[in-house]
Amino acid sequence: MTSLLHSSIPLVHHRHSTSSTSSTCLLPTTRRRTQNFFNSSTFGARKSCDVKKRGFVCNSALDEVATYSPSETDKSKAEFIGSLKLKLLSAVSGLNRGLAASEDDLRTADAAAKELESVAGPVDLLAEIDKLQGRWKLIYSSAFSSRTLGGSRPGPPTGRLLPITLGQVFQRIDVLSKDFDNIVELELGAPWPLPPVELTATLAHKFEILGASSIKITFEKTTVKTTGNLSQLPPLEVPRLPDNLRPPSNTGSGEFEVTYLDSDMRITRGDRGELRVFVIS
Structure with missing residues (x-):
């Protein structure tokens, strides 16, 4: 655009x-x-x-001025990009952020995202870094179709063995402090008659821009805060495993590419091929 x-x-x-x-x-x-x-x-x-x-x-000298107006080509492209954004939103709606996505759903969402990425052209984060600022809501992740919270990486399963209900997922980005926080709302099942435990986990990272469109994030800490009926409890910082005890798949850092970015939508592709779609919150 x-x-x-x-x-x-x-x-x-x-x-x-x-x-x-x-x-x-x-x-x-x-x-x-x-x-x-x-x-x-x-x-x-x-x-x-x-x-x-x-x-x-x-x-x-007579103050006659010819005024500027956008070319028809610019207007047509902007309108076309707007229609492709709606097409992508339609493709991922009703998929519970990807947890309910079938193989056909994954292909449809990926094709819609690629069409938008192709028409809009490459992203230049060095010139558009201000557009990253803010709180972004995740509306789709292809990784969630694996039925684990870790996506293509190991993570807690969402099923009967461990009754975890995934709530809203956000990314909070501050371009000045380089803070990059993944915020996950969860609901943990409890034995009857106890109510489920609601909590928010904040995974704090620092980020840096690599090249024109890639971002590297480095994990710092995880903080868990109960909400709902237990909101009065203080937040708890989860101890971090020493580097020599971590599995190779969990190094504390990751990279992804921003493939589309404007003032209200962002598309990223992870280092394991995960497609994620965010809207500004």
Whole structure:
């Protein structure tokens, strides 16, 4: 989605030796509108401004200004991208963030994401890092189709052996402090007649940008806070396993690529191929 920024542009004055009328270049515009503007009788000679230099609007001494308007190509692309975003949202809706996804659902979601990624083009995080800022809600993860909270990595199963109900999942990103927190809401089953235990687990990370579109996160700590009826209990920091006791699949860090990013949607692909779709919360 192309964004045109109207920043401060130095005023450039053009004078013609045979005319007392001057012109001032102010803002970007299309060549066609500039040419039409200078074809008017007020300016006579086209040499008062070089209309071949695409991207200027000229203002005369009589304050006649040709205004900027986005090209039809830009409008059409923006509308097309909007329709592809809706197509992706439709493909992942009703899948319980991917926990209920079948093989066909996985293929449909992946195809819709690839179509959006292709049309929008590559992401440049160095130029668009401000768009990462905020609290993002996970609406789909292909990894959850494995029926474990760890996705393609080992993780607690969601089933009868360990009655865990997955709630909302968020990512909280602060581009200034480089904080990257995965926030997971969980419900743990308890023997009858005890009510289930509701809690929120925050997995704190630091992040760094690798290249144009890749992000590396490094794990720091996990904090668990009970909610609901037990919200008065203080948060608990889960002890971290020493590095030599961790399994090879859990090194405390990971990498993923941001393949689509705008002000309200983000698509990432993990280092094990996981497709994740987020919306700003």
